[in-house]
Every structure is written in C-alpha cells, then in structure tokens.
Amino acid sequence: MSIDWKRRSGKVLPLIKLIDFLEVATSTGFNEQFIYALTNHSPEAEEKAIALSGIIAMA
Known part of the structure; x- marks a missing residue:
C-alpha cells in the first residue's frame, strides 16, 4: 500500500x-501551520x- 502511494504521489x-x-x-513557517484535524489546536x-x-x- 505505501509503495503504491509513493509511486502515485511521485507522479x-x-x-x-x-x-x-x-x-x-x-x-515560510510551513511547520507552524500544523493543526490537529479533530481539535483544530496546534501541537506542541x-x-x-x-x-x-x-x-x-x-x-
């Protein structure tokens, strides 16, 4: 399954x-934009x- 995902995303x-x-x-602060999908809160x-x-x- 993960190999298929890598192949498809690589395209x-x-x-x-x-x-x-x-x-x-x-x-860019990309890593500052992570949030929990269920709680909408930022991780530590x-x-x-x-x-x-x-x-x-x-x-």
Whole structure:
C-alpha cells in the first residue's frame, strides 16, 4: 500500500532536495501551520518535530 502511494504521489509531486524542503519549511513557517484535524489546536513544539520527521521519512 505505501509503495503504491509513493509511486502515485511521485507522479504529482516534484522531486526536491531534503535540505531545500527544510529551508522552505523554516523560512515560510510551513511547520507552524500544523493543526490537529479533530481539535483544530496546534501541537506542541516536540510534536511538530515528530510530524516533520514523519514527512522526511516518507521521502
């Protein structure tokens, strides 16, 4: 299932370097926009780091 997701998303999403992703996330505040879908509240700083780690791991 995850392999299929990677294959399909690879056709839609551009390939970027990891360092570029982190630079953009930091400069634009991308990681500050994370919210819990159920509660609509922002996660704590440690939880945001975990979310970014998950995004990086999927790359």
